[in-house]
Amino acid sequence: MTDNPQRHQEEIAAALRASRELGPEYDEAVAASLVERVDDTIEERVKHHVARRTGADEPRVGVASNTVRMVLALVCLGISIPITAIVASLIGGAMSVFMVWAGLIGFYLIAVLGLRR
Incomplete structure (x- = not known):
């Protein structure tokens, strides 16, 4: 001004x-x-x-939510493979592998919904 x-x-x-x-x-x-x-x-x-x-004069610095979602998806995918291998070798059974994947998908969905707030 x-x-x-x-x-x-x-x-x-x-x-x-x-x-x-x-x-x-x-x-x-x-x-x-x-x-x-x-x-x-x-x-x-x-x-x-x-x-x-x-505080409207301050430039807003942030990461686009699409970038955050992509990184989160890659992290979930990256940890899902070792966790699946560990659970399959230690516990065994299709139900335990299903539970691991359901937990990872649930974590991802909760995180993505949290980003929208």
């Missing part, structure tokens, strides 16, 4: 000069124009102040 008091003073002086040159029949129009400029300046300052207080 450019807040230059000298610029504002020059604008007011220019409006007063224009009012003198145009005559009294244009006083209301010049005054309305000046009031509009003051209102715009106040509105700009309020917006800037609110944005600064809410």
Whole structure:
């Protein structure tokens, strides 16, 4: 935001000069124009102040949720193979392998749903 008091003073002086040159029949129009400029300046300052207080001026740095989902999927796939091999060799049986995969899929779904919040 450019807040230059000298610029504002020059604008007011220019409006007063224009009012003198145009005559009294244009006083209301010049005054309305000046009031509009003051209102715009106040509105700009309020917006800037609110944005600064809410942190909207700070650039948001983050990772796209698609990237996070892809990394999470690759990690789940990467750990699923060794876990499946360990469970199959130690416990054995199709039901234990099914439980491992159900747990991994459940973990992935919960993580993805958590990212949406």
